[in-house]
Amino acid sequence: MNLDDDKRLAAEAAVAEVRDGMMVGLGTGSTAAHMIRALGRRVGEGLKMDAVATSHASADLARELGIRVHDFADVARVDLTIDGADEIDGLMLVVKGAGGAMLREKCVAAASDRMVVIADGAKRVERIGKAAVPVEVLPFAKAYVTRVLAERSDAVLRMAGGEAYLTDQGNLVLDCAFHDLSDPHEVAAWLQGIPGVLGHGLFLSEVDGAYLADGGVVTRLERSELG
Numbered sequence: 136m137n138l139d140d141d142k143r144l145a146a147e148a149a150v151a152e153v154r155d156g157m158m159v160g161l162g163t164g165s166t167a168a169h170m171i172r173a174l175g176r177r178v179g180e181g182l183k184m185d186a187v188a189t190s191h192a193s194a195d196l197a198r199e200l201g202i203r204v205h206d207f208a209d210v211a212r213v214d215l216t217i218d219g220a221d222e223i224d225g226l227m228l229v230v231k232g233a234g235g236a237m238l239r240e241k242c243v244a245a246a247s248d249r250m251v252v253i254a255d256g257a258k259r260v261e262r263i264g265k266a267a268v269p270v271e272v273l274p275f276a277k278a279y280v281t282r283v284l285a286e287r288s289d290a291v292l293r294m295a296g297g298e299a300y301l302t303d304q305g306n307l308v309l310d311c312a313f314h315d316l317s318d319p320h321e322v323a324a325w326l327q328g329i330p331g332v333l334g335h336g337l338f339l340s341e342v343d344g345a346y347l348a349d350g351g352v353v354t355r356l357e358r359s360e361l362g
């Protein structure tokens with residue numbers, strides 16, 4: 136079993152939650168791609184479902200596999216969203232956005248009755264904060280927002296092929312290694328108050344459940360069962 140097998144196993148376990156008639160939110164990333172492929176197989180076997188996607192890449196893959204993908208601009212409510220994660224801790228606090236889709240992912244998660252995260256065991260951490268927190272920034276406000284973020288983090292402009300990386304919305308990403316993330320709720324509220332910050336990868340209340348696969352064994356966590 137390698138990490139990719141674990142990603143696939145976690146994805147397949149989550150896809151078992153999808154029922155006929157559901158509107159499903161499709162996450163982004165390599166684990167989400169396994170989930171989309173598993174859903175595509177079920178659609179091929181007769182599952183009737185609709186989807187919205189959190190990125191162009193996920194929408195393209197889903198359509199290739201015969202999944203009906205709607206524009207999220209026209210969809211007010213989603214039954215179940217299945218998405219990857221970069222870090223998840225025992226309180227189901229999650230960091231997302233290594234794939235750059237965190238703003239769309241946050242919108243789709245907010246519209247969802249249930250959100251589950253799928254990940255290999257390497258993503259499970261004692262406390263979130265080792266991974267940098269991606270922050271989506273309006274290009275117009277780049278210099279100002281960089282100055283403010285640098286007060287509390289080492290903020291690095293994400294690059295791709297020698298150019299500034301742009302999200303599907305055409306915005307910049309600053310990957311922020313916070314000096315202190317011991318109170319992630321306070322950090323999230325602070326980020327949300329900075330003009331020019333459009334979104335960030337701290338998912339602190341959105342995730343209802345998780346399927347984490349380690350060495351071929353899938354563990355399911357539920358927020359409702361946390362002590």
Ligand SMILES: O=C(CO)[C@H](O)[C@H](O)COP(=O)(O)O
Pocket residue numbers: 162163164165166167218219220221230231232233234235236237240
């Ligand atoms: O948040 C994300 C994209 O914005 C991804 O879900 C997250 O980065 C995990 O990706 P992967 O499954 O490839 O490890």
